[in-house]
Amino acid sequence: IVTYNSLLNVFGKAGNYSEALRILKEMEENNCPPDSVTYNELVAAYARAGFYEEGADVIDTMTSRGIMPNAVTYTTVITAYGKAGKEDKALDLFDRMKNSGCVPNVCTYNTIIGMLGKKSRTEEMMRILCEMKSNGCVPNRVTWNTMLAMCGNKGMRNHVQQVFREMKNCGFEPDRDTFNTLISAYGRCGSGIHASKMYDEMIKAGFSPCVTTYNALLNALARRGDWKAAESVLLDMKSKGFRPS
């Protein structure tokens, strides 16, 4: 079963959901009944290909075969809806999930928070954050990075430091992803200076930049129209063996 599931993962990642379906059939024929991971892989395969409705349908299919969808299943479909701009469908499914007795975990909440944050639906986002805490679900690193990311939205610049401080108060030290998020957030709200500063701090903290770091930094510098700085970043990037995309 693990072998089959891993195979499904490979085809799913390649965006080849028809091959994934073939494997599912083969499992059923070979007396190897699919489990929840199998169906979750199938949902993920649909989601990666942009077929969120087909992904949502798998929830019914697996239920009818006696495999209950779990938090991973729902989170995968909710994410797909969010990426497709179907926020209300995502929220709908989130409600259905809870009504069916499936308990959202930290990843589910992070998905919803990120989706609402991107759309600047701040009040709803804060409500979900409260719900999360009152359900005993503790915000993790990703939750905080998600919150920082939304501070890159228009007019949110002054919230960055505040959220960052709260994060540290909760015992989270910034990691490379946090710095990437900070650089991107400052870049998007038009503060290239702060973005560069965050890059320097990241280096000082001993983290090595990755492609995401460079992309975020380049975006920030481009917004400022600082082509000279951007060019030196590009050189630095190439010298470290990264290739610009």
Place this chain on the structure above:
RNA sequence: AUCACUUC
């Protein structure tokens, strides 16, 4: 042992 969340 295999699946979902943030930064692109």
